[in-house]
Amino acid sequence: MRRLTKIAAASAVLSLALTACANDSDTAAEDDLCGGGGDGPNVGLAYDVGGRGDQSFNDAAARGMEQAKEELGATCTEAQAQDGEPESAREDRLRTLAEDGHDPIIGTGFAYSLAVDAVAPDFPDTSFGVVDGFDPTGDEANDNVAYLGFAENEGSFLVGVAAALKTQTDHVGFVGGVHNDLIKKFEAGYTAGVEAVNPDITVDVTYIEEEDLSGFADPAGGKAAAAAMYENGADIVYHASGGSGSGVFDAAVEAGDDMWAIGVDSDQYLTASDDQKEHILTSMLKRVDTATFNEIKSVADDKPLSSYQSYDLAADGVGYSTSGGYIDDIKDQIDEWAEKIKSGEVEVPSTVK
Amino acid sequence: MTPLRKAVGSLVAPLVAVVAAMLITSVVVALSGSSPMEFWQIIFEPPADRVYVNIVNQSSMIFLSALAAAIGFRMNLFNIGVEGQYQMASYVSAVVVGAAFVPGPLNVVLGLVVAVVTGALWAGIAGVLKVTRGVSEVISTIMLNAIAGTLVGYFMSTYGIRTGNARQTATIPESSRVPGFTPFLERDGAIWSLVLIAVLAGIAFSFVLNRTRFGFDLRATGMSETAAVASGVKVSRMIVISMLISGGIAGLIWMPAFFGSAYSYGTAYQAGLGFTGIAVALLGRNRPLGIMFGALLFAFLNEQSNRLTLNSDISQNVVLITQGVIVLAVVVAYEVVRRRQAAAEQRAVTQKLQAEPRGSGTGPSDTTEVKA
Numbered sequence: 001m002r003r004l005t006k007i008a009a010a011s012a013v014l015s016l017a018l019t020a021c022a023n024d025s026d027t028a029a030e031d032d033l034c035g036g037g038g039d040g041p042n043v044g045l046a047y048d049v050g051g052r053g054d055q056s057f058n059d060a061a062a063r064g065m066e067q068a069k070e071e072l073g074a075t076c077t078e079a080q081a082q083d084g085e086p087e088s089a090r091e092d093r094l095r096t097l098a099e100d101g102h103d104p105i106i107g108t109g110f111a112y113s114l115a116v117d118a119v120a121p122d123f124p125d126t127s128f129g130v131v132d133g134f135d136p137t138g139d140e141a142n143d144n145v146a147y148l149g150f151a152e153n154e155g156s157f158l159v160g161v162a163a164a165l166k167t168q169t170d171h172v173g174f175v176g177g178v179h180n181d182l183i184k185k186f187e188a189g190y191t192a193g194v195e196a197v198n199p200d201i202t203v204d205v206t207y208i209e210e211e212d213l214s215g216f217a218d219p220a221g222g223k224a225a226a227a228a229m230y231e232n233g234a235d236i237v238y239h240a241s242g243g244s245g246s247g248v249f250d251a252a253v254e255a256g257d258d259m260w261a262i263g264v265d266s267d268q269y270l271t272a273s274d275d276q277k278e279h280i281l282t283s284m285l286k287r288v289d290t291a292t293f294n295e296i297k298s299v300a301d302d303k304p305l306s307s308y309q310s311y312d313l314a315a316d317g318v319g320y321s322t323s324g325g326y327i328d329d330i331k332d333q334i335d336e337w338a339e340k341i342k343s344g345e346v347e348v349p350s351t352v353k
Numbered sequence: 354m355t356p357l358r359k360a361v362g363s364l365v366a367p368l369v370a371v372v373a374a375m376l377i378t379s380v381v382v383a384l385s386g387s388s389p390m391e392f393w394q395i396i397f398e399p400p401a402d403r404v405y406v407n408i409v410n411q412s413s414m415i416f417l418s419a420l421a422a423a424i425g426f427r428m429n430l431f432n433i434g435v436e437g438q439y440q441m442a443s444y445v446s447a448v449v450v451g452a453a454f455v456p457g458p459l460n461v462v463l464g465l466v467v468a469v470v471t472g473a474l475w476a477g478i479a480g481v482l483k484v485t486r487g488v489s490e491v492i493s494t495i496m497l498n499a500i501a502g503t504l505v506g507y508f509m510s511t512y513g514i515r516t517g518n519a520r521q522t523a524t525i526p527e528s529s530r531v532p533g534f535t536p537f538l539e540r541d542g543a544i545w546s547l548v549l550i551a552v553l554a555g556i557a558f559s560f561v562l563n564r565t566r567f568g569f570d571l572r573a574t575g576m577s578e579t580a581a582v583a584s585g586v587k588v589s590r591m592i593v594i595s596m597l598i599s600g601g602i603a604g605l606i607w608m609p610a611f612f613g614s615a616y617s618y619g620t621a622y623q624a625g626l627g628f629t630g631i632a633v634a635l636l637g638r639n640r641p642l643g644i645m646f647g648a649l650l651f652a653f654l655n656e657q658s659n660r661l662t663l664n665s666d667i668s669q670n671v672v673l674i675t676q677g678v679i680v681l682a683v684v685v686a687y688e689v690v691r692r693r694q695a696a697a698e699q700r701a702v703t704q705k706l707q708a709e710p711r712g713s714g715t716g717p718s719d720t721t722e723v724k725a
Contacts, residue, residue: 004426004429004431005426005635005684006684007431008426008431008631008635009635009680009681009684011433011631012628012631012632012635012677012680013632013677013678013680013681015628016628016632016673016674016676016677016680077663078662079662079663080662080669082669082670083625084623084624084625084626085623086407086411086610086623087610087614087615087620087621087623088403088407088410088411088542088614089407089655089656089659091542092403092404092407092656092659093659093662093663095403095540096401096659096660096663097663100663110517110518110519110620111519111620113517113518113519113620114620114621122540132517132518133517133518134516134517134518134519135517136516136517136519147517179506179510180510180518180519180520181510181515181518181519181520182518184510209502209506210502210503210505210506210507210510211502211503211505211506211509212502212506212624
């Protein structure tokens with residue numbers, strides 16, 4: 001009994017400590033995003049799991065905020081979601097931001113949908129924005145909520161084209177953070193893009209977590225998944241796994257020359273380490289920054305956005321990056337596909353076959 | 354040992370632990386370049402009304418989780434699979450209740466029964482594996498956690514109802530909801546009625562363990578398996594039954610939230626309570642009253658730490674360090690207290706033996722205290 005207690009105590013403490021380490025990605029203390037603005041909107045910015053410093057999804061929202069600070073004189077308060085937190089914690093976070101007079105309040109990540117739906121009616125004069133969000137009730141949508149949606153499948157299609165044109169082994173991979181419908185949308189677009197160029201190319205697909213959102217903050221999991229793909233013969237791996245992506249890049253570095261990774265959401269070449277840079281072919285851009293900025297601007301202009309806002313390829317809501325210059329030779333071909341998507345000639349599937 | 358000294362002894366350990374945790378946390382905060390004063394100011398700030406509500410709700414779930422772990426510990430079993438057990442139970446129960454086979458309140462009862470049975474069966478797998486194949490329950494329950502997560506994830510993405518980017522089970526009918534009461538304003542939220550499950554489970558736990566034959570057998574097996582076997586306890590049967598009970602309690606963990614505010618399994622499902630429960634069970638020395646204080650403390654720290662991300666640049670994760678140190682310090686402190694008590698008892702016995710003339714001593718009968 002006493003021995004068991006000691007073992008149990010050690011493992012309980014270890015698991016708490018590991019959680020603390022895994023989430024230790026916030027660089028909030030290092031650079032001050034919120035201070036130094038003018039008399040623009042006072043933004044409440046609630047990040048998803050992973051938070052600022054994930055060099056991907058949440059950082060894209062932060063860039064939108066930064067632009068708003070420069071152009072609109074906006075100020076802000078940041079807050080971050082915790083892995084495994086209760087619904088009430090998200091609600092409490094939004095309520096506190098609203099009570100402190102923030103407007104607009106932006107939740108990054110669809111996990112905020114329920115909380116916004118519960119909080120928004122109590123603050124009718126405050127505007128809310130939810131990146132990737134949706135109205136969970138489906139009946140009476142709140143007028144003061146904007147759902148900022150993206151055509152991730154279209155952007156993923158383009159990097160799929162890039163992968164198909166660049167692969168030497170006719171074998172590419174996809175690492176998803178969590179096996180949910182949103183990430184399956186990335187997979188669907190990517191696979192369709194690869195197939196559009198060459199249907200004979202093999203696409204390996206792995207998800208880090210089936211359901212648990214920790215899959216977006218698990219670099220070790222991302223690395224393991226990608227390393228297996230490189231070993232199996234893939235030479236390009238696209239990740240849609242938020243903060244876990246740095247592990248995918250590390251796997252590419254370790255796999256050696258001519259092994260590539262494709263970033264997601266932000267232009268990840270810009271934030272990668274020097275040895276990772278040589279392996280980041282391109283990044284699928286999901287312009288969360290544009291959406292965040294537009295939401296803040298709409299409040300500054302006194303015409304707050306409401307209901308569903310669609311950021312697709314035609315609206316420059318998604319795209320791909322060229323930093324590093326590794327895909328300059330195929331840029332024309334990718335842009336041709338982009339035009340076809342914009343004109344409606346090519347329709348990109350949003351669900352996995 | 355007088356009862357008073359014993360009581361003081363069992364209070365000293367947790368107090369020392371909390372003080373140690375506060376000191377170490379302060380050092381960590383200071384090392385990371387922030388102000389410990391600011392940290393404690395935010396943590397000990399009077400909570401907002403809705404935070405009180407959340408603390409009560411959260412501690413009821415943490416309590417149930419800790420109780421599930423505690424019954425295993427009392428029997429010398431490490432059920433690390435509470436996490437998977439309550440996930441399976443929550444999902445299956447949500448599906449059954451959402452299908453609304455029976456009307457109104459009956460549906461609630463059905464949901465609770467389904468949750469208990471599912472949790473028990475999932476834990477039972479580990480119990481059966483242990484007695485028939487000798488598989489350590491630590492290994493099997495961890496693996497069952499992973500299997501539960503993957504299974505539920507698969508079922509959700511295959512059969513779940515898609516709303517926006519998320520999936521959920523069917524929302525349960527109005528008549529099957531158990532909302533609770535609102536001590537403050539409507540917007541501050543309600544204390545779920547099913548929080549009472551935690552209270553009832555705590556009372557039942559205490560009664561079964563201390564007042565029944567089964568409870569005695571369980572404690573006896575936990576303290577010394579060989580002694581239990583010698584006195585006729587069927588250990589393998591005890592293992593399976595305790596795993597079933599542990600899993601059954603685990604099945605109830607998310608039920609207050611499910612019937613009180615979530616109404617479906619989906620993004621509102623709260624993962625991670627199973628591991629919190631293990632820590633709180635240790636903190637509470639596997640006894641309901643201790644666990645209750647532990648659950649309140651952990652819920653308080655969790656809820657108050659939400660303010661950290663808003664009002665300071667201190668990471669919320671610092672609270673995890675506080676919680677870890679509390680658990681560690683409690684275990685160490687109890688061990689120290691136990692050794693000192695044992696030494697004191699030994700001294701008392703020796704003194705007694707020396708004082709009494711030879712021949713009359715009938716053995717140190719006053720030292721056979723039951724301790725777990």
